[in-house]
Amino acid sequence: MKPLVLITLLALSNSAALAEETLLSTTQQAKQQELQHNQVREQGFEQELAKFKARQQALLAERDALQKDTDSLSDSFTDNEKTLAELETELHLASGSLGELFGVVRQAAKELKLELQTSALVANQPEVLSTLDQIEQARALPSMVELEGLWQAFASTIQASGRIEHLQLPYFDNQGQLQQQRFWRLGGFGLVNEQGYARWDGKQAKSFIVQPELAPTATELQQTSGRFVSMDPSHGGLLQQLAEQPTLAQRFAHGGVVGKVIALLFALGMLIALYRGIRLLIIRSQIQAQLKQPANPKDNPLGRILQAYKADQDQAVEAIELRLLEQIVDEQQHLERGLSMIKLLAALAPMLGLLGTVTGMIETFQVITQFGNADPKVMASGISMALVTTVLGLISAMPLLFSHNVLHAQAEAIRNILEKQSLGLVAQRAEANHSLKAVSNNAA
Missing domain, CATH: 1.20.1270 (Substrate Binding Domain Of Dnak; Chain:A; Domain 2)
Structure with missing residues (x-):
C-alpha cells in the first residue's frame, strides 16, 4: 500500500513542477511581447514629437516673417501718412481758391443730378447724367472738360425746359408690359401719352393713377392748338398727391x-x-x-x-x-x-x-x-x-x-x-x- 502512495505523490509532484515550468514560460513570453509593444509605441511617440517640433519651428519662422512684414508695413504706412500730409499741404497751397471751386462744382453737379434723375428733361439724353456723375465722383480739381460738361448740362436743361418735343421712351403700361411709346414732353412739367400725364423714374415712364381735369393726351395735343390744359408746376408732386387723395366713396x-x-x-x-x-x-x-x-x-x-x-x-x-x-x-x-x-x-x-x-x-x-x-x-x-x-x-x-x-x-x-x-x-x-x-x- 505504501509503495502505491509514494508513486502517487511522486507523480503529483512531477505534474506540479511541470505546470509551474509551463506558467513561468508563458509569463516570460507575455512579458517579452509587452516590452516589444512598448518599444513600438515609444518609437511612434518620438516620431510624433519630432513632427510637432518641426511644425513648431515652421510656425515660429512664419510668425517672425509676418512680424517683420508688419513692422515694414507699419513703417511704410507712417511714411505714407507723412508724405500724404505734405502733399495735401502742397495741394492746398497750390490750389488756393480752386479748392472752393471744386466744392462748388461738385455740389452743383450733385444737386442738378438729383433734380434730373426723375425729370423728363434728359430722358433722351443719358449722357448728361453720366457727365454729372463723373463730376460728382471726382477726387481731383475739375478739368476744363468737366467744367464745360457741367455748363452744357445746365444749358441743355434750360433749353429743354422751354420746348415741347416728341420722344420715344420705354413705357410700363397697366398690363405690366414694357414697350416703346411716343410721348410729348411739355418743357420740364411732364410727359404726355395717350393715357394722359406720365412720370419718368429715370429708366421708364409710368402713367399716373389719377389724371387731373383737362388732362391732355398725345393725340389731342397734336390735333388741337390753343387748348387749355392742366399742368403740375411741381414736376409730378401734385399728381402723385392727387392719386393718394381718397374719393367720396373711399371716405365713406x-x-x-x-x-x-x-x-x-x-x-x-x-x-x-x-x-x-x-x-x-x-x-x-x-x-x-x-x-x-x-x-x-x-x-x-x-x-x-x-x-x-x-x-x-x-x-x-x-x-x-x-x-x-x-x-x-x-x-x-x-x-x-x-x-x-x-x-x-x-x-x-x-x-x-x-x-x-x-x-x-x-x-x-x-x-x-x-x-x-x-x-x-x-x-x-x-x-x-x-x-x-x-x-x-x-x-x-x-x-x-x-x-x-x-x-x-x-x-x-x-x-x-x-x-x-x-x-x-x-x-x-x-x-x-x-x-x-x-x-x-x-x-x-
Whole structure:
C-alpha cells in the first residue's frame, strides 16, 4: 500500500513542477511581447514629437516673417501718412481758391443730378447724367472738360425746359408690359401719352393713377392748338398727391359699420320727410281749394271739419265748439304723423357719430399698443373712422333737423287755418242764435 502512495505523490509532484515550468514560460513570453509593444509605441511617440517640433519651428519662422512684414508695413504706412500730409499741404497751397471751386462744382453737379434723375428733361439724353456723375465722383480739381460738361448740362436743361418735343421712351403700361411709346414732353412739367400725364423714374415712364381735369393726351395735343390744359408746376408732386387723395366713396368706406348705419338712418329720415312734405303740400292745396267752396265739403281736413259742423249744427254752441275741437285734434295727429320719427333720427345721428368716434379711438389705441406710434399710417385707419363717423353724424343731423322744423311749421300753419275756420263757424252759429233770441224777445 505504501509503495502505491509514494508513486502517487511522486507523480503529483512531477505534474506540479511541470505546470509551474509551463506558467513561468508563458509569463516570460507575455512579458517579452509587452516590452516589444512598448518599444513600438515609444518609437511612434518620438516620431510624433519630432513632427510637432518641426511644425513648431515652421510656425515660429512664419510668425517672425509676418512680424517683420508688419513692422515694414507699419513703417511704410507712417511714411505714407507723412508724405500724404505734405502733399495735401502742397495741394492746398497750390490750389488756393480752386479748392472752393471744386466744392462748388461738385455740389452743383450733385444737386442738378438729383433734380434730373426723375425729370423728363434728359430722358433722351443719358449722357448728361453720366457727365454729372463723373463730376460728382471726382477726387481731383475739375478739368476744363468737366467744367464745360457741367455748363452744357445746365444749358441743355434750360433749353429743354422751354420746348415741347416728341420722344420715344420705354413705357410700363397697366398690363405690366414694357414697350416703346411716343410721348410729348411739355418743357420740364411732364410727359404726355395717350393715357394722359406720365412720370419718368429715370429708366421708364409710368402713367399716373389719377389724371387731373383737362388732362391732355398725345393725340389731342397734336390735333388741337390753343387748348387749355392742366399742368403740375411741381414736376409730378401734385399728381402723385392727387392719386393718394381718397374719393367720396373711399371716405365713406372709412366710416365702417357705424357710418353705414348713420347713412341708412339718414336715408330713412329723408324719405319720411319727403313723403310728409309732399302730403302737407297736397293737403294745403286741398284746403285752399276748399276755402273757395265752403258749401261743398270734400275729403280734406277742412272739408271734414265742415262736415262735422253740418252734422252737429243743431246742437248748442258749446257742443259744436267741443265737437270741432275734437275734429281738429284728430286732424293734427294726421298732420304731424312721422315728424317725431324725423326728430328722433336727427338726435340719434350725432350720437351714432360719437359712438363711431369712440370706437375709432379705441381701435387707434389698440394699434398703438401693438405697433407703437412711430408710423402715423398705422394709426390712420382708426383716426379716419373716428373723424368720418363724426362728420356723417353731423351731416345727417342738420338736414333732418331742418326738415323737421319746416314740416312742423307747415303742419302748424294748416292747424291754424283749421282753428280759424272752426272759430269762425262757432262765432257764426253764436251770432245766429243771438239773432233768433232777439227776434223772439221783440215778438214777445
